[in-house]
Amino acid sequence: xxxxxxxxxxxxxxxxDGHDRGIKVIxxxxxxxxxxxIYTGIRQTPKQIVEAAIQEDADVIALSILSGAHDYHFPKIxxxxxxxxxxxxxxxxxxxxxxxxxxxxxxxxxxxxxxxxTNTEDIIRYIEENVKR
Amino acid sequence: xxxxxxxxxxxMDRWEKGLEEKLKRFPERKKEFINTSGIPIKRLYxxxxxxxxxxxxxxxxxxxxxxxxxxxPTMYRGRYWTMRQxxxxxxxxxxxxxxxxxxxxGQTGLSVAFDLPTQIGxxxxxxMAIGEVGKVGxxxxxxxxxxxxxxxxxxxxxxxxxxxxxxxxxLLAMYIAVAExxxxxxxxxxxxxxxxxxxxxxxRGTYIFPPRPSMRIITDIFAYCSEYVPQWNTISISGxxxxxxxxxxxxxxxxxxxxxxxxxxxAINAGLDVDRFAPRLSFFFNSHLDFFEEIAxxxxxxxxxxxxxxxxxxxxxxxxxxxxxxxxxxxxxxTAQQPLNNIVRVAFQALAAVLGGTQSxxxxxxxxxxxxxxxxxxxxALRTQQIIAHEIGVTxxxxxxxxxxxxxxxxxxxxxxxEEYIKKxxxxxxxxxxxxxxxxxxxxxxxxYRYQKEIERGERIVVGLNRYQVDExxxxxxxxxxxxxxxxxxxxxxxxxxxxxxxxxEEALKRVKEVAQGDENLxxxxxxxxxAYATLGEICDVLRDIFGEYEPITRIx
Numbered sequence: 001x002x003x004x005x006x007x008x009x010x011x012x013x014x015x016x017d018g019h020d021r022g023i024k025v026i027x028x029x030x031x032x033x034x035x036x037x038i039y040t041g042i043r044q045t046p047k048q049i050v051e052a053a054i055q056e057d058a059d060v061i062a063l064s065i066l067s068g069a070h071d072y073h074f075p076k077i078x079x080x081x082x083x084x085x086x087x088x089x090x091x092x093x094x095x096x097x098x099x100x101x102x103x104x105x106x107x108x109x110x111x112x113x114x115x116x117x118t119n120t121e122d123i124i125r126y127i128e129e130n131v132k133r
Numbered sequence: 134x135x136x137x138x139x140x141x142x143x144x145m146d147r148w149e150k151g152l153e154e155k156l157k158r159f160p161e162r163k164k165e166f167i168n169t170s171g172i173p174i175k176r177l178y179x180x181x182x183x184x185x186x187x188x189x190x191x192x193x194x195x196x197x198x199x200x201x202x203x204x205x206p207t208m209y210r211g212r213y214w215t216m217r218q219x220x221x222x223x224x225x226x227x228x229x230x231x232x233x234x235x236x237x238x239g240q241t242g243l244s245v246a247f248d249l250p251t252q253i254g255x256x257x258x259x260x261m262a263i264g265e266v267g268k269v270g271x272x273x274x275x276x277x278x279x280x281x282x283x284x285x286x287x288x289x290x291x292x293x294x295x296x297x298x299x300x301x302x303x304l305l306a307m308y309i310a311v312a313e314x315x316x317x318x319x320x321x322x323x324x325x326x327x328x329x330x331x332x333x334x335x336x337r338g339t340y341i342f343p344p345r346p347s348m349r350i351i352t353d354i355f356a357y358c359s360e361y362v363p364q365w366n367t368i369s370i371s372g373x374x375x376x377x378x379x380x381x382x383x384x385x386x387x388x389x390x391x392x393x394x395x396x397x398x399x400a401i402n403a404g405l406d407v408d409r410f411a412p413r414l415s416f417f418f419n420s421h422l423d424f425f426e427e428i429a430x431x432x433x434x435x436x437x438x439x440x441x442x443x444x445x446x447x448x449x450x451x452x453x454x455x456x457x458x459x460x461x462x463x464x465x466x467x468t469a470q471q472p473l474n475n476i477v478r479v480a481f482q483a484l485a486a487v488l489g490g491t492q493s494x495x496x497x498x499x500x501x502x503x504x505x506x507x508x509x510x511x512x513x514a515l516r517t518q519q520i521i522a523h524e525i526g527v528t529x530x531x532x533x534x535x536x537x538x539x540x541x542x543x544x545x546x547x548x549x550x551x552e553e554y555i556k557k558x559x560x561x562x563x564x565x566x567x568x569x570x571x572x573x574x575x576x577x578x579x580x581x582y583r584y585q586k587e588i589e590r591g592e593r594i595v596v597g598l599n600r601y602q603v604d605e606x607x608x609x610x611x612x613x614x615x616x617x618x619x620x621x622x623x624x625x626x627x628x629x630x631x632x633x634x635x636x637x638x639e640e641a642l643k644r645v646k647e648v649a650q651g652d653e654n655l656x657x658x659x660x661x662x663x664x665a666y667a668t669l670g671e672i673c674d675v676l677r678d679i680f681g682e683y684e685p686i687t688r689i690x
């Protein structure tokens with residue numbers, strides 16, 4: 001028996017954006033890499049995402065947004081996690097996110113942002129190396 | 134061109150044999166050449182590939198059945214395609230400025246992008262709208278906003294396409310109401326509403342209501358427009374988003390036409406005569422990277438739809454059999470890396486659309502993998518179309534690639550493969566059932582994953598991404614939407630609700646509710662509600678109460 005716990009990832013689409021090609025491709029790649037992936041589907045509120053992460057005992061939250069609403073949703077999710085006293089979930093994000101927005105998102109606790117054209121193996125490696133539990 | 138096919142067969146054998154030795158020493162770049170639809174590409178196409186094709190059955194004349202060569206007899210010798218850039222952001226005031234800029238630049242039609250709250254039927258002050266107001270399009274809460282959006286733009290002079298689906302009836306009603314205020318009667322209006330809910334469930338995501346009431350709203354619009362807005366394209370059956378979500382060219386044709394079949398069936402079941410509504414059906418396709426595959430795709434789609442309408446639905450009017458379509462270049466092929474390269478990608482994709490006989494075209498801006506397009510980027514994109522139209526001579530004859538052994542063979546292959554898919558979907562009970570079962574979503578997802586793997590394994594080269602990379606920094610003038618837009622919209626909403634006749638609004642909304650519960654045409658009470666300045670969110674809430682909301686199935690495997 002392999003006693004190493006499989007990494008659990010909540011793949012989530014905050015906001016009203018329906019572009020889910022990217023998150024589904026990544027979810028599939030993470031599963032192929034041996035992780036357990038729960039996909040929330042589109043149109044999730046920050047609160048729903050945080051609740052789902054807690055309920056699913058997620059090690060990682062992978063957020064995807066292409067509508068430009070990351071500037072509201074990403075910080076809001078981090079704020080709600082903090083309110084719940086959670087600091088051991090690795091939160092990463094991706095989508096159409098201008099480079100100049102990235103420092104601000106990192107400041108509020110998003111660990112890394114992966115833009116268009118990212119290789120899924122880079123995301124897998126990043127998660128494996130940085131997962132907190 | 135004369136050709137003795139018997140001799141050609143023999144000569145082909147000789148030629149192939151002669152190659153064998155050479156290939157041992159100089160092998161080709163790949164073992165197999167396969168396009169995105171999985172169709173194997175041969176080394177050489179000759180008259181042998183087209184010898185079984187009857188010219189009249191396969192091609193015919195432009196403007197005539199089966200329309201393979203185009204829907205108009207003179208195509209671009211008569212008039213160029215409509216150059217129509219999808220645009221809209223922030224407030225109605227800002228977007229109105231952008232439209233006037235585009236018209237001044239020689240654009241010939243408008244294409245309205247709405248923000249996500251508008252597309253999903255929420256007013257800007259709704260909780261779900263936080264962070265999204267004005268982001269991917271313009272925020273429209275009521276007729277007031279729509280009046281500002283088209284201020285100074287004569288609606289009898291432009292044609293306007295509106296990318297709106299679940300609340301299409303409401304936005305169309307607002308457009309009609311604005312026109313009336315300008316003194317333009319509905320029968321003068323030209324334009325399109327997307328109004329294609331089925332691809333929202335499978336690919337795009339801005340659904341509100343479940344399939345059954347959604348189909349009813351759509352057929353109500355068909356019926357209403359055939360009577361009162363006869364020049365309006367009542368639906369734009371869209372493969373674009375299906376392709377963007379990952380589908381192949383063949384899947385794009387198949388899933389789009391399968392959705393089209395579902396709309397035609399729904400309208401016929403609602404008692405409409407096929408030749409009354411079908412001439413106003415329009416289509417929307419993607420123009421992707423594989424140049425010849427795309428050109429063949431457009432031609433195959435025309436021939437297949439013509440056959441379906443004639444043979445399956447017994448249409449008599451040739452206009453009912455035409456695929457009139459808008460094209461947009463493929464957003465998903467743009468790279469954030471070395472964004473200037475995107476200008477070149479877009480140019481080839483636009484050229485494929487023109488050689489494929491499109492009726493209107495949106496060319497993507499080079500910076501769209503980074504942000505909303507800047508004015509400069511939009512201008513280059515529009516200029517790309519103008520260069521194709523005016524400078525390179527491709528518009529001087531109709532369907533110039535017809536007769537190419539490769540193009541004709543490929544057109545036929547796409548036709549047959551798409552037809553096979555449609556047969557499979559028919560066996561599942563049609564597109565709505567296939568979507569309900571998750572079949573279409575799964576097919577699209579699998580193709581998307583395969584495509585990504587091909588890039589990651591280096592089998593598919595993307596210049597600047599997995600080959601010829603450089604270190605670069607993305608700076609420059611990014612267009613940003615001021616977050617104060619939401620505050621402005623909320624303020625406008627508050628003023629509206631204080632100043633309108635609220636008893637009239639209540640009365641109108643009650644009427645929407647009654648009609649939604651019955652089976653009269655919903656367009657009438659919606660038009661009245663819009664004119665009374667009921668908001669989009671208020672009308673959608675009434676409909677949500679009666680119709681319920683769609684529950685998506687989300688599977689990743």
